[in-house]
Amino acid sequence: MGTETPKRRLGVVGTLVWDTIRSRDVRTGPVEEWGGIGYALEALSAGAPPGWEVVPLLKVGGDLEEQAVRYLQELPRVEIGPGVVVVPEPNNRVELQYEGGVRRSERLQGGVPPWSWPELAPLVRDCDALYVNFISGFEMELETALALRDAFPGPTYADLHSLFLGVNQHGFRVPRPLPLWREWLRAFDAVQMNEAEFELLGQAWGDPWLLAADVVGPELKLMVVTLGAQGAGYVLAPGCRETPSSWPGLRHQIGVAGQALSGRVKGAAPPVEGDPTGCGDVWGATFFVHLLQETALEEAMETANLWAARNVSHRGARGLRHHLKGRLAPEGRGP
Secondary structure: OOOOOOOEEEEEEOOEEEEEEEOOOOOOOOEEEEEEOHHHHHHHHHHOOOOEEEEEEEEEEHHHHHHHHHHHHOOOOEOOOOOEEEEOOOOOEEEEEEEOOEEEEEEEEOOOOOEOHHHHHHHHOOOOEEEEEOOOOOOEOHHHHHHHHHHOOOOEEEEOHHHHEEEOOOOEEEEOOOOOHHHHHOOOOEEEEEHHHHHHHOOOOOOHHHHHHHHOOOOOOEEEEEOHHHOEEEEEOOOOOOOHHHOHHHOOOOOOOOOOEEEEEOOOOOOOOOOOOOHHHHHHHHHHHHHHOOOOHHHHHHHHHHHHHHHOOOOOOOOHHHHHOOOOOOOOOOO
16 A cells, blocks of 8 residues: 655745725725735635645734634635744734725734744744745844745745835835845745836836846846736746756855846736735735646746736635636625
């Protein structure tokens, strides 16, 4: 009788957020629903390859502990273990204000503390790959990210999103250039950002695409930029393979001479009206999990474009996994 192949584990670092969304649909009042890392977890639940399980590494505020655990328990292929840590601080809550389908403001309340490396180290030890999404921007400090790079033997992928957001005195998120951007970019094997964040990154350089071509190498192998309905672009380091399993072996090596490889993949369909919240989270989770299946880079981007487009016509994170696979989602419930 054969021995069962052990499952591989994809660790997911992020923040589970309770969203209040206003003026997204003029026909209805404010909508409250799970968001944040929930979008990525739903996409991973729907798209994780056979033999993989998804392991959330999340700090949850004590005020929403039961509701958060109940939501996570709904997700197939998501394992709730010691990586879900309850803290006394209030859980992250975000109020999103839309106007004409465009997000105009984002206000943060509550907030769980960041992971320190001594906390995170034992939790990632049994993971084979790691997806990090800076939902709040406070998931970890740079010191922790650099320790992770040096100690974790598997591939890492990070959506840097809210690292590009500060918080003003009223709790509103405001765009800002990324402090210590070179160090942050080189803390992960692959990074993702949206077009506005990419422009912020490239302000001091002139052309952000030239910056991307200059910065990729043995540490940061791949940079991807989501372009909304226009699809996504990428820059791959010279001599670097698309397969994530090959990435850790390049860390701290001497860079390969040659030009970076770049390209763009068009959006899946014409833009539709709906809710763009979470599209970048769905895109990155889908893209990375397909790369882990050794799908070709541009093919993985095409699938990510398709699933992100599908997300526009779904409200909130809960039940999104059904919608992404073309099934009817159950009716949403309270927190």
